[in-house]
Amino acid sequence: MALYEYVTQEQLAGFDKYKYSAVDSNPLSVYVMHPFWNFVVKFLPTWLAPNLITFTGFMFLVLNFLMLAFYDFDFTASAAGHEHVPSWVWVAAGIFNFLAYTLDGVDGKQARRTNSSTPLGELFDHGLDSWACIFFVATVYSIFGRGESGVGVATLYYILWVVLFSFILSHWEKYNTGILFLPWGYDVSQVTISLVYLVTAVVGVETWYQPILLHFLYRDLFTFMIIACSFTVTLPMSLYNVLKAHRSNTLKHSSLYEAFLPFLSPVLLFILSTVWVVYSPSNILELQPRTFYLMVGTAFANVTCKLIVCQMSNTRCQALELAAAAHDAGGVVGGDRGVR
Secondary structure, eight states: OOOOOSOOOOHHHHHHTOOOOOOOHHHHIIHHHHHHHHHHTTOOOSSSSSHHHHHHHHHHHHHHHHHHHHHOOSOOOSSSOOOOOOHHHHHHHHHHHHHHHHHHHHHHHHHTTTOOOOOHHHHHHHHHHHHHHHHHHHHHHHHHSSSSSSSOHHHHHHHHHHHHHHHHHHHHHHHHHSSEEEEEHHHHHHHHHHHHHHHHHHOOOOGSSEEEEEEEEEHHHHHHHHHHHHHIIIHHHHHHHHHHHHTTOOOOOOOOOHGGGHHHHHHHHHHHHHHHHHHHOHHHHHHHHHHHHHHHHHHHHHHHHHHHHHHHHHHOHHHHHHHHHHHHHHHOOOOOOTTO
């Protein structure tokens, strides 16, 4: 791996010409979170590096994942008849999740405040965000677990893929339009997740066993909200933004093949991992769900980072290179949301 070329000379040259361009139209972000982040960033010392803020926020998410892995490794602790996760863990998870969200929002503001914005900083931020998807999903899963009133491990596997594809859609948009349209679902989900952790600490996981209406359980609401947000908000808005760029002749890639090339590797990764899940002789997903989710999320982050490098350097995605990355779950490029 020492001789592996992670970034080509052409891509390095492209970074020198790169200028960040993003659109954030989410009312929650614009009217609530941005003023809050502008307030918070004033308390940060100017010597504090933006990349350190990014990394610290990411480590809060990793800490949440490790805490829940310790108390609920196989996602059974929330089921009836099992020893539940201590309440203090849910309090800590809520605080850590909101801290991670806040730091992800202020790192870019700190970079501009200290005149230290760089393409590498954005790459670092976006790359860690791509890896963070698995930590979000796996930690939230422990609220419901895999018991009778919980979510099956196979269902959660497909929910994870919905989240992963929702994430990569934004970078696919930027690859084709040159503009990063920040997804609405991100801010809403982070505030909601933080609150749900805190509520769980107060009312206990048993509350989520109860039906909301007739036989419609909270687990069903959880599944419905993720899928509905992806297919009724994230996907339509992404397609609309790309179509708008096409109509205004500002689309970077004119052919359908070039435009959709970035999806080759994630689709390949999805097919390969799903075949493994379905035909595993040892039923790997039932046996080791947390480990399998982490493997998929890490491989996905690798693929996404290669796309991020291409869209930031304004270079063409190489299908074979991206496909090779889909097989390498261990090589994650380090490196948005706060880069506004």
